[in-house]
Amino acid sequence: MSEELILPTLRWLPEAKSWQPFRGLQPCDWPPEVEPERLPRPAYAVGTRVYFEYVGPRPWEGVIQLIELPGGHYQPWEDLAALIARRYYRSAAIVYLIQARGHLRLVRAPRILGLSTGSELRPLLEHGYEDF
Structure with missing residues (x-):
């Protein structure tokens, strides 16, 4: 695939x-079609x-480590403006990298239920002992 x-x-x-x-891991230039003020x-x-x-039926708890809008490959016949709008300009497209239960999880914005209020059971919940 070309750049x-x-x-x-x-x-x-x-x-x-x-x-x-x-x-990858290197910062790059903005694509000319992207309007940063619309992000x-x-x-x-x-x-x-x-x-x-x-x-499972119970919510998980974790700490946000990274926030991103995924890019990726596209085909030459795709409408680039529509593709950019779908991938970049919607808040539902945001992906949060969350550390939970000892692993990193990729979670789309609509699946986040809200802020954790904290509890004394947090260590048990984080390590998978929900039925304890």
């Missing part, structure tokens, strides 16, 4: 409070403890 048929992944930089395009702002910040839907 021009790949949209970069946009990562939220908490210090700058803005998105930065990346190709959604994350509802949660890096380091925030949240509840989210993952597997």
